[in-house]
């Protein structure tokens with residue numbers, strides 16, 4: 646069952662090509678058979694075209710890449726990562742002297758918390774590593790140009 650109300654909510658995403666294939670199919674089939682929603686779709690499409698806001702996925706990607714390569718946000722990103730890792734390591738160090746030395750806390754709980762923290766730290770480091778590798782290839786690309 647396709648209610649017009651549900652479809653109308655999806656039309657904007659349909660125009661921006663942000664919907665999953667399944668949802669896009671649902672919208673497409675519905676606006677083919679429903680005059681009211683087709684009108685909404687065509688009105689919205691006309692407005693988007695007029696405002697030059699018709700976005701395609703590749704444009705969106707390029708925009709995102711530009712934002713990510715913008716110096717200030719790049720620097721803030723690095724500062725954020727450094728602070729996050731320093732904070733996490735500091736927290737774990739503090740815990741080593743408080744939480745882990747508590748006789749009241751059972752050993753299995755200490756091991757559990759430690760494993761979770763190591764997992765989080767490992768994930769952070771792996772993402773950070775990917776970021777650094779991506780940055781290196783970025784530089785390489787820039788040199789080649």
Ligand SMILES: [Zn+2]
Pocket residue numbers: 648649650652675679680681682683
């Ligand atoms: Zn409809």
